[in-house]
Amino acid sequence: MRQGRIPSRRDNADVISIAPAPGDITFTCSCRPDPGICPHSAAVGYRVAQHVRANPGVLLTLRGGSMKELRTMVRVHTPTDPAPAPGPEQTRTGTDAHQAFGRFNARPTRPARARTTQTVPAPLLDGLRSDPPAPGLTTRALRLLIRDAAARASALLAGRPLPAGDDPVQDAARLLADPAHRRYLEHAAEQVGLSTLQMRDLALAYVYGGAAGVEVALWPLAADTEVFAHAEAAIQPHRPAPLASLISQDNQLTDAAARVQLRLGSDGRWYPFTDWHGTWRPAPGPSNNPATAYKAARLALRNR
Incomplete structure (x- = not known):
């Protein structure tokens, strides 16, 4: 610059x-x-x-x-007539x-003076009160x-590292993961064609698991049957109803009796979800170990 x-x-x-x-x-x-x-x-x-x-x-x-x-x-300045605007032929220096x-940082510093209060200036954009003319951004x-x-x-x-942000839904979830941006939740949901509840769940998925967490919350992925067999054996000792059936579909392993669902992400981690009034909501604690992710989901249910 x-x-x-x-x-x-x-x-x-x-x-x-x-x-x-x-x-x-x-x-x-x-x-x-x-x-x-x-x-x-x-x-x-x-x-x-x-x-x-x-x-x-x-x-x-x-x-x-x-x-x-x-x-x-x-x-020494004496104002007279305004000077003409610089023409295109003038060279700027x-x-x-x-x-x-560098010059500013190298200047000599003055001794600090005691202050009773310190005023922190508000960000410049917070002083804006009206939108620019259409079709500009608000x-x-x-x-x-x-x-x-x-x-x-x-x-x-x-x-x-920064996420690619090519998908508008994932990028909206990334933005809304910041608590300072939660006030834009309804507007973001409307822009990407989702309900406010769905958009909120995707923001939580990004908080808990980043872009991969949003991916497993959005789309079903293919998974290996042997991996699922290992996961079923790993979570069995931690199930509150060990005789209840487990449902495996795509990358999702569902224990309906325990209100817990695990989803295998493209990064190899298991992402916990919990049943919330008939909707699978992301829970904190994704792990490479399915048993650890299952226990994290159970903990989220107890803390709800």
Whole structure:
């Protein structure tokens, strides 16, 4: 990201430009070959906006100037007619973001002063009160997308893997797994054609098992009969009604008497589900061991 510098008296005798013009900021990222705003650039821009709002002096540093230089320019400045807008033939100069932040971090620090209270500025987007003109995104959706982009950028910086997010239902479940996004539950369910209850269960499935947990909650998968025979033998000592029948279908092993169902995921783990008013709801505790997953489902029923 690059921004233009603060013009000096030699640039223009009548104009002191502090805030960058709309065309003064450009974005480049290694995730895409062409310039433009990607989720990582949006996250960085949102974070920079928060810093500038909390400490406007950061803007001077990003513009290649200093507070001392600005005071000098204001003292000797005499306003006249507004300067004409820069034409397309003018070449913009700027300060690379890495250099600007390096300069800002290298500045001498002042001794800390005692404070009775500390004011934390609200995120910039929370100040928006109206939606942009159609067909733009609503402020509600914009807040969600930018917060998610910031979270994904943080995960990339920390080296954590990110889900592909190709399926809209799985991606909605991923977003709603964050408690801060639960208020969008009904809207997300409507967008993907599910009921609110189904969408909530998929969000729980992502919390408990990630993308693989959503997958087993959504679709039946093929499974090996020998694997199921081993699973039946493993859970038998833990069944409250050992003589009740077990039902095996696709990747699902159901103990209806115990109100427990295990589903084998594509990652080789067993995912526990419990009966909730006739609906199989995801439970915490997926495991490679079917007996461990079965006990986790029984524990979830006791804690309900």
